Amino acid sequence: MFDFDGTIANSLDIAFHITNRLAKEFGYPTTSLEEFKQLKKLSSREILKQAKISVFVVPFLVKRFNAEFGQSIQQLPIFPGMRETLLELKQRGDWLGIVSTNSEKNIRSFLETQRLSDVFAQVVSSSRPFGKSRLIKKIVRQHGFASDALFYVGDETRDIEAARKSGIRAIAVTWGFNSAEALAAQQPDFLIHQPPDLLALTRPASASQTGDNRHFL
Template identity: 30%
Template sequence: MSAPDRFPAGALFDLDGTLLDSAPDMLATVNRMRDARGREPLTLADIRPVVSRGARAMASVAFPELDADGVLALVPEFLAVYGEELGRHSAPFDGVEAMLTALDAAGTRWGIVTNKPEGLAQRIIPQLGWQARCAVLIGGDTLAERKPHPLPLLHAAEAIGLAPAACVYVGDDARDIEAARAAGMPSIVALWGYRLDSDDPVAWQGDVMIEQPVQLLAPGAWPVSA
């Protein structure tokens, strides 16, 4: 893919770990759960690598002695507490607001495709001032499938009136890049996001790897195939 001289027609983003540094909200959540059980608090370093992997992953880190069924049983409590902490401690990553402003100025239609429950995502978008700017929001429970299935990305592209190949998907997890590839959508690996030390972003085979959001102020940083 050659470097374009303009931004893509459509840009779709993962939320947690890509646009939003939500780890502080997640930390407050798990620490409330641990405090209720007489446990010492965790640190951001403890949970940051798994934030993009959802409630079960964070509950597993918070209570490592539990088996899969025990972790699953904590998910409703996690979501309830997280709903109270939502947006209280989190903020967009440095450079994200400038990037979105550049996309707006270029006429790029941008939206969010996340595995976070849609209701929670819908609540946080107004807190960020994005409700009038975000052209589509797909949550993990919006459709019958979630990432890494391509359906959410395909649905989002259709909702903003573009072919998948005319959009670029930006995410910080292997599931994001897998979903983009299956949807026929160029992808960007957000290296500033959350991942385990054992993760190998190169192996995900995204079209571009970007270190910081500010780099996406340059149209040439975006892969475009259509």
């Protein structure tokens, strides 16, 4: 299972501009580019605390953000190597899904633009940034998946938290929002630096019994 923003789609620039545009309306300070870079070193919860955004306001902010985001979806780039990696995972028979705080409408529009509509078996969305674990658990129950056969791939510390709460393994990626140091501090099961690493890391156990995945950490 994958996060969307910062993991599959390179939406960091768009997110930066939209977040600043909505600052006055939702009562938090705008962020300079240098400050934005510093935020990458903080955990998701630390960022919310520093911005002094009420947890009750966040779902409304997310919905408004997604509406603004949809206007730029056609220009949104995919991370280099991600499209090829997703197609390879699908071809070898892996089940792929997306769990995101972005809207399902935005995600499906992006997948269609990238000719990846048939790759993902399921796309689910939550307006609560820390509500992903509930959705992951629901998917596990729906399909009867074994938790040790699942990974959640994301670029933020809250993605690691969601995987841990769901009882599945967390793969943190360093090409998205949070820095490698911030991600490593949350102790994900794996930390990777480029999309093709997923192909070796998530290969069936029978194909990797003699390997050692620790070089990805």
